[in-house]
Amino acid sequence: MIFSSDNWAGASAPVSEALTRHASGLVPAYGNDPLTDAVTRRFSQIFERDVAVFFVATGTAANALALSAYARPGGVIFSHQSAHIQVDECGAPEFFTGGGKLRGLPGANGKIDPADLIRLMGEHPDGNPMHGQVSAVSISQATECGTVYRPDEIRALAEAAHARGIPLHMDGARFANAVAFLGLSPAEVTWRAGVDVLSFGATKNGCWCAEAVIFFNPDSALQFAYLRKRAGHLFSKSRFAAAQFEGYLADGHWLANAGHANAMARRLAQGLEAAGNRLAWPVEANEVFPVLSRATIARLRAAGALFYEWPADGVDPDQSAVRLVASFATDPADVDRFVAVAAG
Amino acid sequence: MIFSSDNWAGASAPVSEALTRHASGLVPAYGNDPLTDAVTRRFSQIFERDVAVFFVATGTAANALALSAYARPGGVIFSHQSAHIQVDECGAPEFFTGGGKLRGLPGANGKIDPADLIRLMGEHPDGNPMHGQVSAVSISQATECGTVYRPDEIRALAEAAHARGIPLHMDGARFANAVAFLGLSPAEVTWRAGVDVLSFGATKNGCWCAEAVIFFNPDSALQFAYLRKRAGHLFSKSRFAAAQFEGYLADGHWLANAGHANAMARRLAQGLEAAGNRLAWPVEANEVFPVLSRATIARLRAAGALFYEWPADGVDPDQSAVRLVASFATDPADVDRFVAVAAG
Amino acid sequence: MIFSSDNWAGASAPVSEALTRHASGLVPAYGNDPLTDAVTRRFSQIFERDVAVFFVATGTAANALALSAYARPGGVIFSHQSAHIQVDECGAPEFFTGGGKLRGLPGANGKIDPADLIRLMGEHPDGNPMHGQVSAVSISQATECGTVYRPDEIRALAEAAHARGIPLHMDGARFANAVAFLGLSPAEVTWRAGVDVLSFGATKNGCWCAEAVIFFNPDSALQFAYLRKRAGHLFSKSRFAAAQFEGYLADGHWLANAGHANAMARRLAQGLEAAGNRLAWPVEANEVFPVLSRATIARLRAAGALFYEWPADGVDPDQSAVRLVASFATDPADVDRFVAVAAG
């Protein structure tokens, strides 16, 4: 009954097999190999557009380097206050952007509101060096609250960003879960809705170590090969990342993995709600945030369940919200047992 | 006949198998898993001392982050002028050290001389902010010329560095090749000779992506977890790196791989010398730098051989030095064919 | 009727005369001159303790460099949300600290509350790289709201900072105004109350360009000469700064200037309050923040008064808070005329 995080899982079989399949043979290093090329073409196909693709080692690197491609001196980056870039990256975005400032916005269900964004950006008018300058807007898809932006919500934020001359970045650590939930094409939820650059995460959803920064406008990526190498994120054996993506993207495996994780989350949510527990936020991707009594939490822990307590609003003193994360590797039997133990 | 670089190879069987073996199961992320612990203990055993071990994604990251742990404002880092940190890392050491200056030293066979080092460090006396301050000395083991520092050579450089209050860093991208050549214990060629921090490279010698920064004095590593995370180099699924090291370090596999690569390099060297070709530098590890006539080079390329030309001193206009790199995956038949084609 | 800012004034007579007095003669550059030494001794006398003194060009540089002396990777700096370092320095603190994160706290009258501080620091527990690490607490004295911290308020914040192993920095852009208001010794309101490092501002209060970073524990300043030079803030003709401080600190001139500015602010406040206007915050230093009707504001502007509108809570739509800043050069006649025009 491990629901601590989706990154507690290992690698799914097609990913693991692809690594084994490509382990032998001598090919060019540093991304000049045919497999890296093939994967890049595959991404262009998936996104229905020529994209520039750069593998990096972690989601934190993907986010921080993507934002650094648009860095400005005194630059300010806007995101939800619960965003991974704000809370969980040890200042990597600030570091790679040469000291950018991250401003967090409140917002229901982990989403930022265009009106709030426009107002906060207004505190940094163009041409006044004292207050710095706007440099990027970043959203998480799926959000840190397990919800999913709809295309029109994304478009409204993109328009607000573009009106100020800055890009919209999407932290897609759980991009597959969002796409699987929406049932829309990857293009519709990214560049067609105004996203300029995407951190395409695959690690949480079945890979060992496979993250890609995807630029929808290759002109914005002209310096990225240098930014990545300077950060120590250019793999010498690039095909090790490429092989994982090959396995991940083949035959819809990535969406199948995400679909399973999402289904497990819904199953958790339904079971917990049926037993009378409230959810802090709607369950749309692979995360569930029930508000449980402390007695229930203790009983679950005693039964061996692993999960984290999580901050949420409107929680009574004898309760706590908790975060339950399902992954491609989640066993339905574990879900059912968790629900049963929680029901008491 | 691919001798372009040892990072053109993939993963050796024990490494690949270890990855597959650990692909399933749910374990803590971010290095808090039992396998990462076990590998850390294994490193302490190999180095006969409690060491602090940090996995990172690339050799460039290992070097740059290791040096950043000792960074000082206006800091100056000393290395051979051909060092990887000087020539091949796109300014990563400068970037991660907050603008450190890298000063390159000449020196026979890719090694720096203590007298030269002391003299150059003397241009940065303590207490004069104009000229910055010494902050680290870095050596490559094996060197970029395919040679190997002896323990007493290392000790002399360590003493010069320590006399100025700064550490000795070792770039061990080809550490296994050096150890295999010397036939000494890892401890003897590192901390017992005065090395403070080691970039332990395993990628070139049989792994997909396995580099570790090893601090011999854990006190120097107190901030390193933050430096690494801030750089986006903390793997969420840390066991993917740990598994590679498990396979790599088990049963002497790492030294067996290196021994094979070194033997292939010697075989190449002997064959080429027997045919009358001069070597730019002695062959001690897995790299060979013969000086070949342009006609020979053309013949080799026509036969499909892959390798790079390389700068070297004292080469006639109708000749060029070339670099030939052997790896764990080098086939002796390819070596013999190369020698035969070179012989004309 | 210029109340835009105290930095609209020029240099006071004793400061200007000191510059003229020292303009000729050849003396060592880069701070190795007798006058710089004398001024440093004067600071030690004023603070009743051996202090390390470093001149820099601006208050922004003083703050950002002072904080950089305590920087940590992934470091987080805490201050009031209205602090100059948060709002008006174009990311300089973030830049010089290598990407530090600034977290702003709310708090009445421009002051931060120890309980709030402790709670927010608690989001960055030691040893968890994800969330970064606490690195400094910074307060403004006088605050951005024109109020002044009392020694016990400072001590409580210092204790909270020190309990987490981090320093308390004081942005003293208006330090003289605070000292003049409190009527206490400079020592009592700084190191005796737990302040570790002070940005001692003199520019706003009668100098042209005279800011000093003052370390109360010289051990913390060991790297500062390098930090300053690397930032381009080591004056070659250091005596130009020293001369200003000589004039500024002689015969209590600095406190006389501040006393005048504070008195002008009180005179403004009393006149405006007598006419029935509310003040957003108590007037303790040289700034007054009355809440005026839009009609009054328009009438003042029409009469030639210069000042800025300012954000404040609880202001009706037909009103606005405004900021009025008095300086050493403020003419009482201007104050009285402003009050008269405001009265209608």
Next chain:
Amino acid sequence: MIFSSDNWAGASAPVSEALTRHASGLVPAYGNDPLTDAVTRRFSQIFERDVAVFFVATGTAANALALSAYARPGGVIFSHQSAHIQVDECGAPEFFTGGGKLRGLPGANGKIDPADLIRLMGEHPDGNPMHGQVSAVSISQATECGTVYRPDEIRALAEAAHARGIPLHMDGARFANAVAFLGLSPAEVTWRAGVDVLSFGATKNGCWCAEAVIFFNPDSALQFAYLRKRAGHLFSKSRFAAAQFEGYLADGHWLANAGHANAMARRLAQGLEAAGNRLAWPVEANEVFPVLSRATIARLRAAGALFYEWPADGVDPDQSAVRLVASFATDPADVDRFVAVAAG
């Protein structure tokens, strides 16, 4: 007999008087005052072109910030190996460019040779992230050897830089001395010869603290207001810098000061050469580098002369080169006495 450096002098009378003249009155801060505007127009007049002018606190800041305006990730900056940015700025250029690498070139008389420059830039071909990318060429005018680039020499270097798509920066810490020597217009020795950005130094030649970064193509300066503010180099009382420049640039005072310093240097050189001493480099600006016997050096020091020994080639063991710097404040009697003592 003080010939240590031109920055041992104070402020010349017209500069000092201008400061006093503008000390009173309330004007806008941060460069929005009429005097700053007037000085900017004066610079455009002097350079016969609309220029963008930014005051900063030091020559180191001017150089480092000017170069940062053209920074690229993994960027490499080329200059003479004796350049101030290489030797005397504590890593400021590296710091402000986000970790740029400075490569020093040899070259007779402190000047770099276009052929050498082109060859060294060739080690950083476009499109190969490993080796970083060229980002700027910087020359000192006058050079660190007291020589002066001719316009055609500058043009050749500018063409080499522009052919690689990078700018030519001129460190004009002693720009006035160079212009006075050449007898050409400021335009002829800067933008008409291909210079893109100039560090216009006035501190050494009669000001207290007056340095300006001058962009000949204002489009390159669009981010500079942010770069400067982020570095803490935006003066609040900007008119203190403007006033100095007003005095400095009026009535040819700046060239008169430089002409005096140059004349004093020539007088020194002639006297020393007449006594049989060799000069390490030609005397063209305000610096003289005679090669003196150690006995002569001892005799001069005993007589109270102050100067530094200096590295130079081809100097016998019983000799040393020394650097003698004349300034606007150098007294001819001191020159004559120095020559007399040196003659023995």
